[in-house]
Amino acid sequence: MKKGFLIILALLSGCQATTPSSPTVPQAINTTYVARSHQPRINAIVIHYTVADEQRAITLLTGKQVSSHYLIAQYPKDHQTSPEIYQLVPEEQAAWHAGLSAWRGTYNLNKTSIGIELVNRGYSLPSGQHHGHCESYPPQQIAVLDKLVREIAERYKIEPANIIGHSDIAPLRKVDPGPCFPWQQLAQQGVGAWPDQKRVNKLLAGRAPDTPVDNALLLPLLKQYGYVFSAHATPQEQRQVIRAFQMHFQPENSSGQGDQLTLARLQALLLQYPWHH
Ligand SMILES: [Zn+2]
Structure with missing residues (x-):
């Protein structure tokens, strides 16, 4: 009788050892030591313009080719006081806004930056010419951008010199956000370098x-x-x-x-x- 009882116990404990619950209970992780050499994965904010209008920009930026974390409308809608901010990609995910790009030793800024698109007709630079026409950014749109950039920069401790335009990180391919973008004004308000x-x-x-x-x-x-x-x-x-x-x-x-x-x-x-x- 006694021997049989032991066998049953052994079977039971054997059974317990192979229950599927064990892999889902993780080992407690020891967090006593914290390394000093580390940085946030996000260390830059890249500003763009859409060229397209709001509806077309939403279609393009939610399609298969390109995306951005945020899109800021140009003007407030009838019942609003400020232009809409759309979040199209969660910040933890990489958005496809930068393309082939480099800045301060970092390549492929899709992986390390937050991309913000502004609805704006853009900068037309006739080929072979050195001056073109750009559309100015309405103050309400810049006010919304200012708040958003300020908040993101604070969260990730982004340096002023890393708040940049698409043209800074891809100067041979891109001219956005163009010479109408008010970098100086933003810097005077405490956002970015000047x-x-x-x-x-x-x-x-x-x-x-x-x-x-x-x-x-x-x-x-x-x-x-x-x-x-x-x-x-x-x-x-x-x-x-x-x-x-x-x-x-x-x-x-x-x-x-x-x-x-x-x-x-x-x-x-x-x-x-x-x-x-
Ligand atoms: Zn761009």
Whole structure:
């Protein structure tokens, strides 16, 4: 009798050991030690314009090709006080907004950035020309964007220099959000980077701001600030990189021909927002 009882016990315990419940009860994880070298996966915010109107943009951005985390409408609807913000992709997921891209040593910014699209007709730059027409962004749309960017930047501790435009991370392919985008105004409100005027004047040291400067002087500094381009860039490509910088930091001259003001603003930015790499 006693032996039989033991066998039954053994069978029972054997049974318990193979119950399907064991894999679903995870081992307690020890979190005593926390590494010091780490960073959030998200470290940049990329601003875009849609070219398309709101409805068309929603269709495009929810289709199979491209997407963005947020889309901000251009104007409030009748019953609203501010333009709608749509969230199309959860922040934990990568949205397909950046494409082939690079900034400050990071490649493929889809993986590391939050993408925000603004409904705007965009910047038309007739081929072969250096000046085009852009549509200005309504103040209400910028106010909504300001709040959204501020909140995201705070959450992920995103550096001002990493709040950028599509044209900054893909200067040979993209011109959005274009020279009408109010980077200076946003920076004055505490969002993103902008060269300090006093510092710029000091760096200009009395030189005429519109005196042209050689690409050879600007390109190494653009690289230092975070723009990524080939060492074998053609003159046309060099012009596009310089134009990308100007559309962001010198919209009053986004011809792609650098001048003393381009140089001084770039130098000021390097002092204010150094990139440690
Ligand atoms: Zn874009």
